[in-house]
Structures are given as C-alpha cells and as structure tokens.
Amino acid sequence: MGEFQHDPSVPPSAIKPVTMPAAVANVEQVQSVRTPIAIDYEVTPGEGLSRYLRGLKEKRILADVCPDTGQVVFPPRGVAPMAGKRPTRMVEVGHSGYIDSFNVTRIPIKTRPDLDPPYVSAWVVPDGANVGSIALVAGIEPEKVRVGMRVRAVWKPDDELEESATNILHWEPTGEPDVDIADLRRMGREGSTL
C-alpha cells in the first residue's frame, strides 16, 4: 500500500499526508481537466405532443381524454397516466382557466433572463380540463394573486404563432369571480374507480 492508508478505522488526524515521488515533487499538480462532451439528437415529440403543438400554431389548446375516467389531461402527452392507456380522443380546452396553486418567485432563473423577479409561477387549469400545468401569471402585482383566481391566456401575435408552447406568453387575470377550489369535483374523478 506504500504511503497510502485506506484503513477506515484510522482517524483522519492520524493519516500521514501523501508524499509525491521526488521526480514530481515540485511539479504543479493538475487542478482540473476539461473533457467537453456534446451529442446531437433529433428528438421527435410523438403523436400526442405533435397534435398539441400543431393545435397551438392554430391558436387551439388541445388536451387528452382518459379512456377510463373521462378526465381531461392538459398538456397532452399521448398517454393517460391514471389508466396507463393511450387516449382515444383529444378535446379543445378553453383559453381561460383558474389558478390551482401559485408561488411568488424572488430568485432569477439562469436560463430565463427574460423573467424579472419577482414573478408568479402558477398551476393553471384551463376551462374544460381536469389536470392543469405550470404557467406564468403576469399583468398583476404578485401580492394580489390568489388561489382560485380566473385567468386568460395571452398569446403571441397571430402571425408569430408556431408549433410551440411559447405561443402563450403568460396568463393574466380576467376579473371574473374566483373559482371555489375546495370543490374537488374539478378533478373530474367522482365515480372513478381509480
């Protein structure tokens, strides 16, 4: 084992410092190694996500319908997670919805320099959907955002629409009365065997 001690019963204070061979005693040690690795992929989104993205280009928001429970799942992923089945159909959901939960974020995100803190990350459920998604809420002071608040999608200009979830810039309050989020029927699971 030479100069090295690997016995775990030896306390760290009793371990002798590692000595380098004389030939390299005064050589500066390498502090870091750079081995950049990059691999290119062409990821295809699949059937469910493809239809969703094409819908967004036409300013339509599509969601999956669970074949077992009837729950409307947004955004669609080509699978109904509650049933473990491929959805048999998709439906269009509303451009308005409600805030199911939210937080006021006060630290910047390195990869989103466009977001100026504080900003509101919310869980938005579009009208007609039972399962919602993370979304940005703007057009209101963060302190005034409430659970149950009605919001509407703010889209990019029509001539800038593409197959992208970035078509919806953010969601803003509609001014309508709040939704009663204590009503769990919104989950669409009454009568479900799951």
Added chain:
Amino acid sequence: MRDVAIVASAQRQERAIPSESEVEFMVPLMQQVKDATGLTQRDIGFTCSGSSDFIAGQAFSFVMTIDGVGPVPAISESHVEMDGAWALYEAWVKLQIGEIDTALIYGYSKSSGGSLRDVLATQMDPYYVAPLWPDAFAIEALAARQMVENRRVSMDQLAEIASRSRRHGADNPHAVRTRQKSAADIMAEAPVASPLRPSDLPASADGGCVVLLAAEDTARSLSDRPAWIRGIDHRTDSHTLGVRDLTRSMSAELAAQKAGVANDKVDFAELHAPFTTSEFVLADALGLGEDTVINPSGGALAAHTMMASGLIRLAEAAARITAGDGDRAVAHAASGPVLQQNLVCVMEGE
C-alpha cells in the same frame, strides 16, 4: 428458492419508430401482456424497467414511461440504467423474497434520434477513453482483430454466423435485417472497422419488450406452460479493456457456471451478441455444442434494440419453451463495451 417463470411477453422492433414517443409505443406492449394474463396494474406486485437517458437524450427519461403503466394507485417500482434483462433480475430477486407473486418488466429505446455509435462512446472511461470518442464498432474491432490474428476464429466462421442470423431472422416478424446473404457474399463485403464487415455489426432498431414474471401457482394459473427460470446469474469484467482478454469472456463463463448451463442438454440458446465476434465468444464461454440451436430468432444481428435486446433474448427463449419447441433453453444478455457484463438464464418447460 421459489420457482419463478416467464408467463407472457410482447415486443416491437423496427428500424425506426419516428412518429411515436417511447411511452406511446410501449403502452400497447404493456397492454398486450396484461391482456394475455388477465392482470391489471393493481394485480402486479412490482414493476421494473431498463432504459438509458443517454440514448433518449433526456434526463430522467424513464419517468415518462411510468405513466404508460398507469401508476394509480401508487405502484412499487424500480429502474435500472441497464438492459431490461437486469430489471428482470431485480424482479426475480424480489420474487425470491416472497412478498410478491408477479412482476412486470420492460426495456426500451429509440436510438434513431441520435448517433448510437457516439452515444456508446460515452460509456467508456470519462478521462482516458471517452474524450477520444472511440467508435463502438472500432472498439469491438480491436477484439475481433485479436481473435482473427490468434486464429481463435476465422473470417469465414464469422461470415457463417452472420449468414445464419439472417436466415433465422427471416422467420422472425420483429427482425429488421432479413435479406438473405451467403457467407461467400459476406466475405466480399467491404469492412466498416476492419476486420468487421457490415454483416458482422448489430442490426440497430427502435422498440421495446415487456415481460411478465410470476411465481409458483400464480405462474401455473397464468400460463399453460410457463418457462421456469432454473438458474440466473450475472457477472461483470473490469471496465478497463486492457486488463481483459477480449477474445474470451470470463464473466459470461462464470455466469453460465453459476446458472447451471452445463447441467443438462441445451435445446436452443438466445445470445445477446451484438457482433458476430460476440456470438463466437459467448458460445465458447457458455460451452454450447453442435446440438444447440443458436439464436433461432436471428439474435441482435437481425434486430438490436438497445436496452431491450437482452430482455428480448429472455422473452424469445421463454416463448419457444411455452410453445413446446424445446424443453431447456439458455438466454443471455450483455451490457457494456466488448461484453463487459453478462447475464445468463437457464429456462425449462415442465
């Protein structure tokens, strides 16, 4: 030891599955296995999968596929960043503990989205080897060169293996390389990474495989002729290629001994051999003789879906046992460069 058997399986392999996501093409396979056994996800004691983020090009990619199982109510689940055969081993151990009677296992990949040869370079040592981006075919060719120079195997023998795999693949609806080619024609092929020719290389595919394992009476109730696992073991050699004899496989030899391959005759063997050279090494390590049919499915030379190819070998062998094509089979799965890791499973009908 509890008697554990493969009672059902389903697979899909195609050159490329561009229009469906991984979870989208796995759901029908999961459903096929559940329909064949009449089980729902609630009846299944444990779910275990094998896949790779480096192939998917996505971090934590396996969590997407769990939605395909239907994890409601919450399921007992695990995942290995290995071929699905290792997921099956984990499930087999869990069945041995005795708390569950059934397990759903799957492995899959969609390698057509990237360059698999480059992706496989990233499994090498990250400081000394991977930065040089050694091509997966070139690494295997180093082993092939030694085998040929040492006269362990001839180029003609390798061509025979390639030709036979194409012949067997012609009867396999999941095979993607089925065009018939004589050994003489393969001898005339221009090498890709000499001495390896195109026919010596794996037939890359997208797809996946789902297997249902069951114990004892549960297995008997789910299948008329379960494929009983009589021995299963996996071993690994060093990651450092230089310390290994690449013309042999100590890990495969030891796993075969532990699994009891030599205890009786072997009717057929499904070997996860991505290259003709790997098949030669494996048949030797497992001590398979003339009376054993090797790779009746065509093996990985007819269709090779990363992360599923090993599990497919187990599924293929089990399906043939269940169909009564034989009574005793060996199935093998490999992982890592030049057969670094090897899993050997002996299956029997009753």
